[in-house]
Amino acid sequence: MLKIKNLHAGIENKKILKGINLEIKPGEVHAIMGPNGSGKSTLASVITGKEDFEVTRGQILFDGTDLDDMAPEERAHLGIFLSFQYPVEIPGVTVTNFMKTAINETRKAQGLEEMPANQMLKLIREKAELLEIDRKFLSRSLNEGFSGGEKKRNEIFQMAMLQPKLAILDETDSGLDIDALRVVANGVNRLKNEQNAFLVITHYQRLLDYIVPDVVHVMHDGKIVKSGDKELALELEEKGYDWIKQEAVL
Amino acid sequence: MDLKEKLLSSFMAFENQVDLDHPIHEMRSEALKNFETKGFPHRKMEAWKYTSLAGLQQVDFSIFPKEDNNLEYREVKPYFLHEIDTYKIVFVDGVYSSYLSETTHDGVDICLMSAALSKPMYRPIIDVYFNKVASREDSLTSLNTAFTKEGAYIYIPKNKAPRKPVEILHFSTGNEAALMVQPRNLIIVEENAELQVIERHQSLTSNEVLTNCVTEIFAAKNAIVDYYKVQNDMPGASLIDNTYIDQKDNSQVSVHTFSFGGKLTRNNLNFYQDGEHINSILKGVTILGEKQHVDHHTLVHHQQPNCESHQDYKGIYGSRSTGVFNGKIIVDKIAQKTNAFQQNNNLLISDQAEVNTKPQLEIFADDVRCSHGCTIGQLDEEAQFYLRSRGIPEKEASALLMYAFANNVLESVRIQEVKARINKLIAKKLGVNIGFNL
Numbered sequence A: 001m002l003k004i005k006n007l008h009a010g011i012e013n014k015k016i017l018k019g020i021n022l023e024i025k026p027g028e029v030h031a032i033m034g035p036n037g038s039g040k041s042t043l044a045s046v047i048t049g050k051e052d053f054e055v056t057r058g059q060i061l062f063d064g065t066d067l068d069d070m071a072p073e074e075r076a077h078l079g080i081f082l083s084f085q086y087p088v089e090i091p092g093v094t095v096t097n098f099m100k101t102a103i104n105e106t107r108k109a110q111g112l113e114e115m116p117a118n119q120m121l122k123l124i125r126e127k128a129e130l131l132e133i134d135r136k137f138l139s140r141s142l143n144e145g146f147s148g149g150e151k152k153r154n155e156i157f158q159m160a161m162l163q164p165k166l167a168i169l170d171e172t173d174s175g176l177d178i179d180a181l182r183v184v185a186n187g188v189n190r191l192k193n194e195q196n197a198f199l200v201i202t203h204y205q206r207l208l209d210y211i212v213p214d215v216v217h218v219m220h221d222g223k224i225v226k227s228g229d230k231e232l233a234l235e236l237e238e239k240g241y242d243w244i245k246q247e248a249v250l
Numbered sequence B: 001m002d003l004k005e006k007l008l009s010s011f012m013a014f015e016n017q018v019d020l021d022h023p024i025h026e027m028r029s030e031a032l033k034n035f036e037t038k039g040f041p042h043r044k045m046e047a048w049k050y051t052s053l054a055g056l057q058q059v060d061f062s063i064f065p066k067e068d069n070n071l072e073y074r075e076v077k078p079y080f081l082h083e084i085d086t087y088k089i090v091f092v093d094g095v096y097s098s099y100l101s102e103t104t105h106d107g108v109d110i111c112l113m114s115a116a117l118s119k120p121m122y123r124p125i126i127d128v129y130f131n132k133v134a135s136r137e138d139s140l141t142s143l144n145t146a147f148t149k150e151g152a153y154i155y156i157p158k159n160k161a162p163r164k165p166v167e168i169l170h171f172s173t174g175n176e177a178a179l180m181v182q183p184r185n186l187i188i189v190e191e192n193a194e195l196q197v198i199e200r201h202q203s204l205t206s207n208e209v210l211t212n213c214v215t216e217i218f219a220a221k222n223a224i225v226d227y228y229k230v231q232n233d234m235p236g237a238s239l240i241d242n243t244y245i246d247q248k249d250n251s252q253v254s255v256h257t258f259s260f261g262g263k264l265t266r267n268n269l270n271f272y273q274d275g276e277h278i279n280s281i282l283k284g285v286t287i288l289g290e291k292q293h294v295d296h297h298t299l300v301h302h303q304q305p306n307c308e309s310h311q312d313y314k315g316i317y318g319s320r321s322t323g324v325f326n327g328k329i330i331v332d333k334i335a336q337k338t339n340a341f342q343q344n345n346n347l348l349i350s351d352q353a354e355v356n357t358k359p360q361l362e363i364f365a366d367d368v369r370c371s372h373g374c375t376i377g378q379l380d381e382e383a384q385f386y387l388r389s390r391g392i393p394e395k396e397a398s399a400l401l402m403y404a405f406a407n408n409v410l411e412s413v414r415i416q417e418v419k420a421r422i423n424k425l426i427a428k429k430l431g432v433n434i435g436f437n438l
């Protein structure tokens, strides 16, 4: 589904990603761990098409299509979704209206009719229930005044609404209390199937107890320096990153 | 011959059309003298620093349009608030159109200035109110006073409220290459009475039109008035709007100004609070493109204690458009416990657009709460990326953010259909087709 080949990217003259290779197949869950500043969020932004970053070398293929030069919305229309590490507050746009617009714009791009209002309402209600989101929440301005945990839960709600093929979750677990973590993880697991895939960026093994990864990658200084199975996450939790960094130097 | 000379020399011809024995004619003559002395305002004057009328004065405007410029309802239907029933006072090229209008004398008077000036039964009211709150100093107001002949006349007696809102519409047919009109409106809302007005100036072609309009509104004790100005005119149309509002105890008057169109628009909106526990509300949404220019000059004069004023103007300027917001608040020494709030926020969405914003506070009382703030900014790129990453295309994402920016000004619009109409105009102005929430 996603194939990243020797990806180099940066901002202005700063090199951030320095040769990423990654392949994710339908039905898989990949986790990326790694120290602060190693480039995890940058990778997520580059995949979703943030224009601030410049790709200097390499390629990102999604279902065989080269994403180079594609706008963020076009990537979204292909089925790529990012749960933001820091969701943006947008006063004046309610969660419901935002979702209606997002879904109908996506449908428009796919040559479909707008979703009928009653069907939209039903979908919203169903997904809000799945993520145990209060109805009142949906008529509030997007992320404005939401607590850290509420923002993250709202990201996953949006994911559930849009049903992407590839969902990138950038530290969705940070800021969530234990119960919320369970709700969010449960939401993710309910959406998981053989056709879609997840790329989960996290600092904590805890999330991976709920969302079990097929592959765990460790990122350091813009490169994936180690990949393994879910045991690797446990090992990192225990030993930290130093030994990886040293291995990377060798 | 420039416009000033032309106007002055037309006055004699104008006098042939009106009743010279009516007491207001003396006011006309005085006003003409004031205009003659002062002339058009120019950019050396502080209040006109950013708005030039020089170009307009070179245009050869007709002062007296032909009287028979008729319009079919279907030609102009879109400009009416046709979703709901309304009273209508309609003018075509400055001339009353009885065919397009729906007036009433049933308990309230919703009719014409010319009728109010010609019938003796209105004389006592004209004597008390006409030209009493409008400035006698301002040269353009004087120019309008001098040529007072036609406009809307609304009188709502004590404890009354008309069954439906009133639309005041001014159409220009474009049958004249360039036309100047000077409507004069007088609106009196007595104690405990209520009124809602929607006003629109609409030119039907790209021919040049200059409107110099004066509206006087008197809100007596406990009166409630909501006034909506829809300014979405053609690129050849310029508007100088002078609105003067006199408020008595416990009255509430709101004016919403939606400026989306026209070539040059100057809004002089003046509130005089002459009583206690008054609330004055001034709201504006301005969305401009091309080389459009809008200048909002507001004045709220707090003359008595325990009153409030709320101003909230939002502007979005694209292309090479320019905007001005100048908000003056005067709090007299005796006007203790005044609560005056003023906010002006602007988004510049093009490098060449320009906005000048200036609060002007003159506060002579010591126990007051006055807050004001102005901002000029750009669209938030992070927010744009966030929306786009959810599949909302760039243009629509920007539009949604701009709409959200202006949105809270619409919350106080109390006629749902007006709100819906404004939402549509905003979507159209932003060039998108998304279903904004109403």
Ligand SMILES: Nc1ncnc2c1ncn2[C@@H]1O[C@H](COP(=O)(O)OP(=O)(O)OP(=O)(O)O)[C@@H](O)[C@H]1O
Binding pocket: A011, A014, A016, A034, A035, A036, A037, A038, A039, A040, A041, A042, A043, A052, A085
């Ligand atoms: N817009 C930007 N301008 C300049 N530098 C940037 C920008 N965005 C990211 N960087 C730099 O790129 C590097 C990688 O940042 P990134 O946010 O991808 O790290 P991360 O792995 O997600 O870290 P964390 O675990 O703290 O979230 C950092 O050194 C960061 O300062």
Ligand SMILES: [Mg+2]
Binding pocket: A040, A041, A042, A085, A170
């Ligand atoms: Mg990060």
